Amino acid sequence: MTTTLSVENLTCSYNGHDEPVLANVSLAAQPGEVLALIGPNGAGKTTLLGAMSRVLRPQQGHVRLNGHNIWELPAQQVAQRVACVAQNTRLTWPYTVRQVVALGRFPHRGWLSPYTADDRRVVEDALNRTGLWILRERSLHTLSGGEQQRAIIARALAQASDVLLLDEPVAHLDLKYQVTILDLARELADGGLTVVVSLHDLNHAACYADRLALLVEGRLLAVGEPAAILTAVNLETVYDTQVVVSQHPLNHVPLVTPVPGSMREPSA
Numbered sequence: 001m002t003t004t005l006s007v008e009n010l011t012c013s014y015n016g017h018d019e020p021v022l023a024n025v026s027l028a029a030q031p032g033e034v035l036a037l038i039g040p041n042g043a044g045k046t047t048l049l050g051a052m053s054r055v056l057r058p059q060q061g062h063v064r065l066n067g068h069n070i071w072e073l074p075a076q077q078v079a080q081r082v083a084c085v086a087q088n089t090r091l092t093w094p095y096t097v098r099q100v101v102a103l104g105r106f107p108h109r110g111w112l113s114p115y116t117a118d119d120r121r122v123v124e125d126a127l128n129r130t131g132l133w134i135l136r137e138r139s140l141h142t143l144s145g146g147e148q149q150r151a152i153i154a155r156a157l158a159q160a161s162d163v164l165l166l167d168e169p170v171a172h173l174d175l176k177y178q179v180t181i182l183d184l185a186r187e188l189a190d191g192g193l194t195v196v197v198s199l200h201d202l203n204h205a206a207c208y209a210d211r212l213a214l215l216v217e218g219r220l221l222a223v224g225e226p227a228a229i230l231t232a233v234n235l236e237t238v239y240d241t242q243v244v245v246s247q248h249p250l251n252h253v254p255l256v257t258p259v260p261g262s263m264r265e266p267s268a
Contacts, residue, residue: 002031003066003081003162003194005052010061012047020059021047022218029163029196034189036209037198038229040239043215045198046087049167052196053084065163079107083156087167087198097143097151098136101126104158126157129184131177145172153181164188166197170204182208206230206253214238230254 006028013020022044029035037045050056051063054070063070070078083104093100104126105119115123127133130150135143140151149172156164166185170178186208189195199205205212206226214221214229216238222229235243235256242259249255 033210036205039215083159083161126154
């Protein structure tokens with residue numbers, strides 16, 4: 001089943017009374033695309049993903065899964081359709097990597113039901129696709145931060161959902177696994193999934209995303225294809241740093257290079 005995830009006039013704060021962290025954001029993520037959320041620290045990317053994943057209830061507005069208000073759907077149904085990898089997840093559970101990844105099957109089978117052959121196949125596939133098969137019997141707490149991150153991503157893949165939300169999924173990974181995970185996100189979208197990913201690396205966003213959503217101070221500044229969003233004017237305005245935007249030599253998307261020493265002094 002193809003699934004569209006959308007937000008309408010979304011406003012969020014963390015206790016219902018503070019200044020909104022997100023204000024009047026409307027955005028839709030479509031099946032078959034990678035939608036990348038970009039913007040400086042504090043722009044609202046993580047908050048938006050929290051609302052999309054039914055973790056943070058909006059102060060105003062709606063999150064819709066194929067047109068249905070996500071807060072009016074059963075939690076298990078949402079978990080079957082939407083998988084989320086949160087930022088900076090660090091686990092100390094006394095489980096093996098295989099056991100952690102298998103947790104992703106619970107929305108489909110319940111806590112006490114035995115694993116089926118299909119469950120085991122999905123878990124093994126997730127382990128292979130994230131490069132974790134060789135580590136499958138290792139205790140999770142013995143892994144590096146980057147390896148744990150891949151285990152959390154594999155757990156999300158094991159949910160076999162229609163929508164995959166990734167919050168800075170490659171922040172702690174080396175170059176090889178940055179490419180592995182982002183290639184996988186691209187492959188999943190090409191196979192029909194709806195993928196929303198927040199990224200700080202603008203060149204990753206340009207290479208892997210179909211569309212970019214540029215957030216600043218809790219508001220949606222612009223949405224569009226990488227070439228339309230990653231302009232020197234947009235980036236220098238949002239990041240307060242001079243950049244050179246050229247063309248990637250292989251795939252011809254924008255290539256963003258910051259100019260050293262170019263951060264502008266704050267106005268008096």
